[in-house]
Amino acid sequence: MRYDVAVVGAGIAGPIIARNLARAGYDVLMIDKKAEIGSPKRCGEGINIGIFEKYDIPYDRRFINREIYGAKLYSPSGYELELRYKEVSGVIIERKVFDKMLAFYAARAGADVWPRTEATGLIRKGGRIAGIRAKHEGEPVEIEADIIVAADGVESMVARWAGINTYAPPHEFDSAYEYEMLIEGYDPDLIHLWFGNEVAPRGYVWVFPKDEDRANVGIGINSDNPQTAKYYLDKWLRENGIPARKLLEINVGAVPVGGFVKELVKDNVLVVGDAARQVNPMHGGGMAEAMEAATIASRWMIKALEEEDMSLLKNYTREWWEKDGKRLEKVLKVRRVTEKLTDEDLDLFIQILSGADAEKIAGGNYGEVIKALLKHPKVLLSPRRIKLLKELL
Amino acid sequence: MVEKVKIVMDEDRCYLCGGCAGMCPTLAINVGPKWEFFLDRCISCKICVTACPVGALKAVPLEGES
Ligand SMILES: Cc1cc2nc3c(=O)[nH]c(=O)nc-3n(C[C@H](O)[C@H](O)[C@H](O)COP(=O)(O)OP(=O)(O)OC[C@H]3O[C@@H](n4cnc5c(N)ncnc54)[C@H](O)[C@@H]3O)c2cc1C
Numbered sequence: 299m300r301y302d303v304a305v306v307g308a309g310i311a312g313p314i315i316a317r318n319l320a321r322a323g324y325d326v327l328m329i330d331k332k333a334e335i336g337s338p339k340r341c342g343e344g345i346n347i348g349i350f351e352k353y354d355i356p357y358d359r360r361f362i363n364r365e366i367y368g369a370k371l372y373s374p375s376g377y378e379l380e381l382r383y384k385e386v387s388g389v390i391i392e393r394k395v396f397d398k399m400l401a402f403y404a405a406r407a408g409a410d411v412w413p414r415t416e417a418t419g420l421i422r423k424g425g426r427i428a429g430i431r432a433k434h435e436g437e438p439v440e441i442e443a444d445i446i447v448a449a450d451g452v453e454s455m456v457a458r459w460a461g462i463n464t465y466a467p468p469h470e471f472d473s474a475y476e477y478e479m480l481i482e483g484y485d486p487d488l489i490h491l492w493f494g495n496e497v498a499p500r501g502y503v504w505v506f507p508k509d510e511d512r513a514n515v516g517i518g519i520n521s522d523n524p525q526t527a528k529y530y531l532d533k534w535l536r537e538n539g540i541p542a543r544k545l546l547e548i549n550v551g552a553v554p555v556g557g558f559v560k561e562l563v564k565d566n567v568l569v570v571g572d573a574a575r576q577v578n579p580m581h582g583g584g585m586a587e588a589m590e591a592a593t594i595a596s597r598w599m600i601k602a603l604e605e606e607d608m609s610l611l612k613n614y615t616r617e618w619w620e621k622d623g624k625r626l627e628k629v630l631k632v633r634r635v636t637e638k639l640t641d642e643d644l645d646l647f648i649q650i651l652s653g654a655d656a657e658k659i660a661g662g663n664y665g666e667v668i669k670a671l672l673k674h675p676k677v678l679l680s681p682r683r684i685k686l687l688k689e690l691l
Numbered sequence: 692m693v694e695k696v697k698i699v700m701d702e703d704r705c706y707l708c709g710g711c712a713g714m715c716p717t718l719a720i721n722v723g724p725k726w727e728f729f730l731d732r733c734i735s736c737k738i739c740v741t742a743c744p745v746g747a748l749k750a751v752p753l754e755g756e757s
């Protein structure tokens with residue numbers, strides 16, 4: 299069978315591309331190895347409110363669990379920093395429904411969608427990549443396509459088969475473990491984040507409320523840590539006296555937190571989303587990043603198909619790096635600095651910020667945050683701390 | 692010299708999340724509906740063993756081989 303575009307992966311990036319290309323009138327097939335698109339989830343399900351308008355996604359109550367008004371940060375010794383907004387700042391979605399609806403929008407726009415279909419290799423003809431081999435319920439299928447999209451998540455093979463180097467060292471990934479569970483005592487209008495080298499090495503523990511008494515409670519730690527993510531999450535729950543007896547789901551996954559893929563295109567193959575390591579290296583959120591990359595990729599795919607010139611696809615690499623790549627490289631720099639913070643630093647910084655001009659900080663004025671920290675005597679007396687903070691400016 | 696190992700997965704613990712496959716430098720693990728290991732590609736770096744969020748992987752020495 300033949301399509302203009304074959305998309306591997308129906309997570310976030312895949313369906314956005316499939317929808318955009320189908321809308322532009324092209325024949326698109328999207329496959330996913332999962333039998334049920336969206337399930338199981340590998341996600342805390344938190345996302346910024348702005349994405350719905352930006353990426354033309356309906357604000358459909360069927361996948362909005364809860365609207366969130368800000369965040370609360372906790373230091374190792376218990377200092378707190380609350381950032382509360384008057385307006386909804388984010389939502390906790392239901393990935394099972396969200397991913398499926400994104401695939402539905404793609405299908406409604408004209409794309410074909412097949413679950414339980416695993417890409418197993420590439421078809422090469424006369425020195426070029428002519429399509430993908432897949433397996434549907436055990437039956438081999440050959441899908442020929444002009445363009446192939448590797449939206450196959452953190453475990454991506456498609457891009458690597460095509461010769462795109464997506465390797466990143468283990469330190470550039472987080473290992474994550476999460477319970478969706480009943481939990482009480484945390485303001486359900488905020489997301490909650492706990493930091494500390496004993497709490498969550500390099501990462502954090504999160505509580506993302508889906509209800510007043512239900513939340514995704516998870517952790518991300520550096521993947522090269524000798525202990526497992528599960529070990530640290532269970533330890534945190536135990537030490538905080540939080541009973542983990544009413545569990546609705548257990549979610550496991552790896553999150554790229556650096557190692558953005560340099561060349562995002564090889565001939566007629568593009569890589570997007572987690573497969574391209576396009577994730578925010580500070581907080582490990584990758585849904586918005588996948589949407590952004592998918593949007594840029596879609597534009598160049600449409601142009602390449604219109605003009606029948608596949609060399610135009612390369613512009614996706616250039617445009618992504620100019621826009622989101624540059625921004626994420628800066629975030630990666632911040633991640634590398636925060637990795638060096640001791641528990642005392644974390645305590646001190648959160649303590650200082652909770653006394654500083656909350657509005658400026660809540661406004662996300664990054665420069666103001668660093669300035670507020672640099673003014674404090676305990677920072678001024680520590681050349682090491684000054685050096686760390688200056689690296690952030 | 693790195694000690695040659697093979698990677699063994701504990702089915703009762705694995706969630707098929709694909710993390711190990713994504714981090715393996717040599718495509719020696721594939722995670723589809725099931726977890727698969729390809730000994731001939733493995734370079735015994737044990738990245739996967741450390742990375743698994745639940746500790747489902749073990750490196751077992753390959754005895755009698757050099
Ligand atoms: C525990 C955890 C918590 C997270 N929390 C958040 C959060 O709160 N907010 C946020 O924004 N991000 C979060 N992330 C990251 C976020 O989940 C990802 O960045 C996002 O899903 C990336 O979208 P994607 O489309 O690139 O890949 P995915 O959503 O992973 O989709 C890839 C799809 O490809 C399919 N696939 C893979 N290989 C094949 C194959 N060979 N053949 C067919 N199909 C294949 C998979 O089945 C999958 O459905 C979290 C990640 C983890 C692990």
Ligand code: SF4
Nearest residue numbers: 705706708709711743
């Ligand atoms: S990382 Fe662990 S849980 Fe995930 S697929 Fe590999 S062995 Fe299974």
Ligand code: SF4
Nearest residue numbers: 715733734736737739
């Ligand atoms: S030991 Fe290294 S090469 Fe072998 S499967 Fe694990 S990650 Fe891959």
